[in-house]
Amino acid sequence: MFAKETYMERRNRLKSAVGHGLLLFLGNDESGMNYEDNTYPYRQDSSFLYFFGLPYAGLAAVIDIDEDREGQGDRYPDPPRIASSIPGQRYLSL
Secondary structure: OOOHHHHHHHHHHHHHHHOOOEEEEEOOOOOEOOOOOOEOOOOOOHHHHHHHOOOOOOOEEEEEOOOOEEEEEOOOOOOOEHHHOOOOOOOOEO
16 A cells, blocks of 8 residues: 555544544454355455555554554454354354
8 A cells, every 4th residue: 555654644643633532443344245254345444444554354443642552453363163164054153
């Protein structure tokens, strides 16, 4: 996408405009069409892309303006499903 400094400057302008508090950004996750593993083409949330430039599913980020800290959370793996190992079975979350 763009250079790291571009996203840092965008976040700095946002922090100046808001002033104080916590800002939470939730990126998009993959979305199933007719079942969970048959997903629509993935598209990251536009605000998340604008401020962080990370096009990966399942991410979140927090900006603490008062403490001048930023953090991005990694996606954790989905729990295994029984249907992924048994052909013809419906999904059962563990």
